[in-house]
Amino acid sequence: MPGQRKRxxxxxxxxxxMAARTSGPGRWEVVFETQSAAEWREGLRRLRTEAADIDWELTRIDTLCGRLQQPTTYRLSRFVPATGR
Structure with missing residues (x-):
C-alpha cells in the first residue's frame, strides 16, 4: 500500500x-475518562481549545475495549515527572 512505510x-x-521523554521516574495521571464516544470526542475538542497547559507530546490515549460485562472506556492520560528531592 502506498505510503505505508512512511507512516x-x-x-x-x-x-x-515518547519513550525518551517518559523514561525517567513519574506517573500517568488521568485527565479525562468517559464511556461515551460522543462525550469523548467533545471532551478532546474542548481540551484542545481550552487547555494550554497540556503538553500533547506527553499524553496517551487509551481505549479499554469492553465486552458484555464492561462497556468500552476512553481515557486520556498525561505523564507527570516525579519531582526530585
Missing part, C-alpha cells in the same frame, strides 16, 4: 520520542 516510520519515531 510506520513516523509512528516508530513518535514512539521513540
Amino acid at each position: 510506520k516510520s513516523q509512528r516508530r519515531h513518535a514512539a521513540e520520542r
